[in-house]
Amino acid sequence: xxxxxxxxxxxxxxxxxxxxxxxxxxxxxxxxxxxxxxxxxxxxxxxxxxxxxxxxxxxxxxxxxxxxxxxxxxxxxxxxxxxxxxxxxxxxxxxxxxxxxxxxxxxxxxxxxxxxxxxxxxxxxxxxxxxxxxxxxxxxxxxxxxxxxxxxxxxxxxxxxxxxxxxxxxxxxxxxxxxxxxxxxxxxxxxxxxxxxxxxxxxxxxxxxxxxxxxxxxxxxxxxxxxxxxxxxxxxxxxxxxxxxxxxxxxxxxxxx
Amino acid sequence: xxxxxxxxxxxxxxxxxxxxxxxxxxxxxxxxxxxxxxxxxxxxxxxxxxxxxxxxxxxxxxxxxxxxxxxxxxxxxxxxxxxxxxxxxxxxxxxxxxxxxxxxxxxxxxxxxxxxxxxxxxxxxxxxxxxxxxxxxxxxxxxxxxxxxxxxxxxxxxxxxxxxxxxxxxxxxxxxxxxxxxxxxxxxxxxxxxxxxxxxxxxxxxxxxxxxxxxxxxxxxxxxxxxxxxxxxxxxxxxxxxxxxxxxxxxxxxxxxxxxxxxxxxxxxxxxxxxxxxxxxxxxxxxxxxxxxxxxxxxxxxxxxxxxxxxxxxxxxxxxxxxxxxxxxxxxxxxxxxxxxxxxxxxxxxxxxxxxxxxxxxxxxxxxxxxxxxxxxxxxxxxxxxxxxxxxxxxxxxxxxxxxxxxxxxxxxxxxxxxxxxxxxxxxxxxxxxxxxxxxxxxxxxxxxxxxxxxxxxxxxxxxxxxxxxxxxxxxxxxxxxxxxxxxxxxxxxxxxxxxxxxxxxxxxxxxxxxxxxxxxxxxxxxxxxxxxxxxxxxxxxxxxxxxxxxxxxxxxxxxxxxxxxxxxxxxxxxxxxxxxxxxxxxxxxxxxxxxxxxxxxxxxxxxxxxxxxxxxxxxxxxxxxxxxxxxxxxxx
Numbered sequence: 001x002x003x004x005x006x007x008x009x010x011x012x013x014x015x016x017x018x019x020x021x022x023x024x025x026x027x028x029x030x031x032x033x034x035x036x037x038x039x040x041x042x043x044x045x046x047x048x049x050x051x052x053x054x055x056x057x058x059x060x061x062x063x064x065x066x067x068x069x070x071x072x073x074x075x076x077x078x079x080x081x082x083x084x085x086x087x088x089x090x091x092x093x094x095x096x097x098x099x100x101x102x103x104x105x106x107x108x109x110x111x112x113x114x115x116x117x118x119x120x121x122x123x124x125x126x127x128x129x130x131x132x133x134x135x136x137x138x139x140x141x142x143x144x145x146x147x148x149x150x151x152x153x154x155x156x157x158x159x160x161x162x163x164x165x166x167x168x169x170x171x172x173x174x175x176x177x178x179x180x181x182x183x184x185x186x187x188x189x190x191x192x193x194x195x196x197x198x199x200x201x202x203x204x205x206x207x208x209x210x211x212x213x214x215x216x217x218x219x220x221x222x223x224x225x226x227x228x229x230x231x232x233x234x235x236x237x238x239x240x241x242x243x244x245x246x247x248x249x250x251x252x253x254x255x256x257x
Numbered sequence: 258x259x260x261x262x263x264x265x266x267x268x269x270x271x272x273x274x275x276x277x278x279x280x281x282x283x284x285x286x287x288x289x290x291x292x293x294x295x296x297x298x299x300x301x302x303x304x305x306x307x308x309x310x311x312x313x314x315x316x317x318x319x320x321x322x323x324x325x326x327x328x329x330x331x332x333x334x335x336x337x338x339x340x341x342x343x344x345x346x347x348x349x350x351x352x353x354x355x356x357x358x359x360x361x362x363x364x365x366x367x368x369x370x371x372x373x374x375x376x377x378x379x380x381x382x383x384x385x386x387x388x389x390x391x392x393x394x395x396x397x398x399x400x401x402x403x404x405x406x407x408x409x410x411x412x413x414x415x416x417x418x419x420x421x422x423x424x425x426x427x428x429x430x431x432x433x434x435x436x437x438x439x440x441x442x443x444x445x446x447x448x449x450x451x452x453x454x455x456x457x458x459x460x461x462x463x464x465x466x467x468x469x470x471x472x473x474x475x476x477x478x479x480x481x482x483x484x485x486x487x488x489x490x491x492x493x494x495x496x497x498x499x500x501x502x503x504x505x506x507x508x509x510x511x512x513x514x515x516x517x518x519x520x521x522x523x524x525x526x527x528x529x530x531x532x533x534x535x536x537x538x539x540x541x542x543x544x545x546x547x548x549x550x551x552x553x554x555x556x557x558x559x560x561x562x563x564x565x566x567x568x569x570x571x572x573x574x575x576x577x578x579x580x581x582x583x584x585x586x587x588x589x590x591x592x593x594x595x596x597x598x599x600x601x602x603x604x605x606x607x608x609x610x611x612x613x614x615x616x617x618x619x620x621x622x623x624x625x626x627x628x629x630x631x632x633x634x635x636x637x638x639x640x641x642x643x644x645x646x647x648x649x650x651x652x653x654x655x656x657x658x659x660x661x662x663x664x665x666x667x668x669x670x671x672x673x674x675x676x677x678x679x680x681x682x683x684x685x686x687x688x689x690x691x692x693x694x695x696x697x698x699x700x701x702x703x704x705x706x707x708x709x710x711x712x713x714x715x716x717x718x719x720x721x722x723x724x725x726x727x728x729x730x731x732x733x734x735x736x737x738x739x740x741x742x743x744x745x746x747x748x749x750x751x752x753x754x755x756x757x758x759x760x761x762x763x764x765x766x767x768x769x770x771x772x773x774x775x776x777x778x779x780x781x782x783x784x785x786x787x788x789x790x791x792x793x794x795x796x797x798x799x800x801x802x803x804x805x806x807x808x809x810x811x812x813x814x815x816x817x818x819x820x821x822x823x824x825x826x827x828x829x830x831x832x833x834x835x836x837x838x839x840x841x842x843x844x845x846x847x848x849x850x851x852x853x854x855x856x857x858x859x860x861x862x863x864x865x866x867x868x869x870x871x872x873x874x875x876x877x878x879x880x881x882x883x884x885x886x887x888x889x890x891x892x893x894x
Binding site: 035037038045051052057060062064066067068070072094096117118123140142144145146150151157167198 | 304307308311322323324325326327329331332341343379381382383384385386387388389390391392393394395396397398399413415416418421422425428429430432433435436442444467494496497498530531533534535536538539636637640641643706707710752754756757798800801805806808809
């Protein structure tokens with residue numbers, strides 16, 4: 001049986017920045033007596049308790065559900081979005097993945113489209129803008145036919161679910177050398193393009209969402225596949241291929257402009 | 258003040274139809290003249306905002322997170338109930354209604370619950386039309402599973418992420434309206450006060466969480482969809498920002514609070530491991546469909562689970578409740594887990610856990626089938642505990658999860674303040690003293706998609722509303738008092754952090770107002786809370802300034818509310834000397850330790866009216882009348 005309390009000491013090289021217009025810098029902060037059963041976020045909590053009691057400014061970071069589904073938390077840890085463990089959000093990364101004496105570099109998700117609000121907190125509202133431009137099926141409340149009126153093959157529903165698993169955290173953007181939001185955009189476009197309900201608006205959706213992505217300042221896909229590797233929900237770049245197909249089809253064969 | 262629930266006359270099955278007919282309508286062209294504030298963007302808030310905007314109202318929607326997509330509905334795992342009877346097992350609107358009233362231990366309103374069951378089917382239809390990727394059978398039709406305390410398979414699901422998918426559906430609908438200009442979105446705002454003019458809710462004061470500025474927003478009605486108060490226990494399955502603040506501040510402005518002591522302690526959560534812990538993670542109740550709950554027969558048996566032979570294992574739920582077995586409702590499962598651990602049979606490092614074992618299910622169905630059903634939950638469990646449920650039984654223990662209590666609302670979902678509507682977990686209306694699994698999503702969406710769009714129209718059509726702008730004195734006063742509270746919190750500069758107070762309050766509530774409650778403990782808790790509150794206002798330490806992103810300040814404001822609200826929970830728990838659902842008063846139990854209701858004296862909703870700081874609130878009672886179900890002792894044996 002594992003020991004109840006096993007603790008380690010680590011050193012954080014952590015990004016501090018007062019606001020989007022201010023200059024930031026790395027600060028060295030000691031994190032001592034860290035239980036290996038803590039999540040990374042709980043470790044930051046403990047560091048912040050210490051900083052607060054010492055009269056210093058605690059580290060600002062976003063987080064909410066602490067169970068890996070809301071997509072609020074995120075930071076680049078040792079050069080990797082959400083840290084070293086695959087398919088894991090920062091709040092689910094546990095300190096047992098680190099060793100006593102480690103130095104850990106912690107930075108915000110960086111991208112032209114994501115402005116730093118403070119320290120590790122960034123503004124991801126461009127994601128909302130992209131969804132506003134077409135990430136939905138235009139159906140008003142009321143009037144929907146019976147849920148079983150349109151059978152959907154199980155494998156199609158499963159693929160749609162794979163694409164819909166995106167939590168909108170922005171790790172894909174942070175990991176991408178050109179800060180592209182293609183994986184994020186492709187998740188929604190794939191989900192809705194796969195399902196019969198989403199087909200009527202498929203062309204308009206693809207054109208409009210890609211256009212908005214560009215306007216928000218995200219880069220384009222350069223096939224590095226870093227996004228797929230960083231995605232805590234393991235969205236596949238197959239979704240990007242689907243997006244491209246939808247986009248080309250809409251560009252060449254539809255009346256949408 | 259007389260509480261008027263406004264339940265329509267006539268037979269139960271016709272009430273909602275008749276009510277919809279009797280509600281006055283607003284001409285489509287006139288709807289654009291009304292402005293509505295919606296606070297919160299969970300299932301209830303996002304669905305309400307979208308549906309109201311679709312009708313033509315101007316909507317201003319506020320959320321505390323950086324994006325409306327992150328509201329905590331997103332974490333709901335198991336599924337959503339509907340009375341479709343797709344499985345041909347004999348389900349019906351009536352059966353879903355009956356199960357929900359009984360599951361709530363006969364402490365909810367018949368008319369509300371019946372309407373909920375009726376609307377459940379529309380929700381599924383609408384969500385499918387939105388493109389939500391529900392699980393499907395090989396033939397392409399929607400799949401169902403049975404879920405917590407139900408003997409029919411009526412639960413629709415999207416893997417273990419149903420809440421996420423339903424929320425993203427509602428969020429997409431909301432975003433569509435934002436894109437169309439019908440909804441104005443205000444993220445990263447926290448509601449600090451409700452503004453009342455001429456007795457009507459006409460606006461809110463919010464704090465911009467990025468720059469700390471206070472903002473006033475006026476409207477013709479305010480809809481609160483701000484969730485529950487499960488974080489009062491500090492360790493809970495709720496998200497960090499889930500809090501009672503908005504509801505509590507509305508309570509202080511005259512909205513009465515109902516059944517504050519009805520909280521749900523969910524039986525299947527990952528047990529706590531140490532003082533560092535900030536939250537407890539839920540493992541979906543759906544796991545109880547295939548997992549078997551057990552503890553060692555003998556207390557103090559510290560062998561590893563695989564070394565404990567069958568004859569030394571106590572599958573206590575199967576033994577005690579042969580007809581429901583591992584699927585007994587949440588309140589029962591939680592309480593019995595506690596009893597086992599109190600008797601020294603708990604397992605794991607803290608001895609505060611029971612096993613949930615999948616070995617038999619894996620033997621029966623194969624690992625692949627089990628992985629398909631629960632893979633993501635097993636992965637999550639392994640991430641957190643470093644143990645694989647495929648190889649070793651899970652360990653689980655109850656944790657605070659949901660609150661059935663909330664602001665009192667009438668059949669129209671309007672609080673005791675005219676023009677202040679309350680939807681979803683934030684209201685008290687449908688779950689009585691215990692919520693059944695997969696019914697929170699159902700209620701949030703029923704309220705938002707299918708009830709408020711009609712009832713708010715009825716309110717507007719029948720109400721005189723004077724022109725009110727944010728320059729009105731009531732806004733200035735509310736803003737001034739919010740500024741003063743913030744200044745006070747910033748000025749204390751004490752020696753204890755906010756989290757430290759939150760942990761202590763949580764411990765008090767868990768010990769004395771958790772799964773088991775008694776008079777002496779509750780009295781003691783009352784004193785402890787008052788002492789802690791006094792210390793808080795002298796010794797809390799909030800770093801930084803109030804004009805910047807400052808999580809400590811946000812939490813301090815919420816903690817100040819919690820320290821007052823906790824007292825309301827205790828007062829309610831003390832007053833209700835019966836046991837019912839999740840509210841177990843040790844003084845009121847059957848011979849075999851089950852909750853014993855006292856229908857003669859407590860067949861009512863306890864509705865509390867604020868009467869000033871530090872004063873005991875005034876109790877009002879809304880009698881519960883049961884014309885269609887017969888009150889019985891719940892039995893799952």
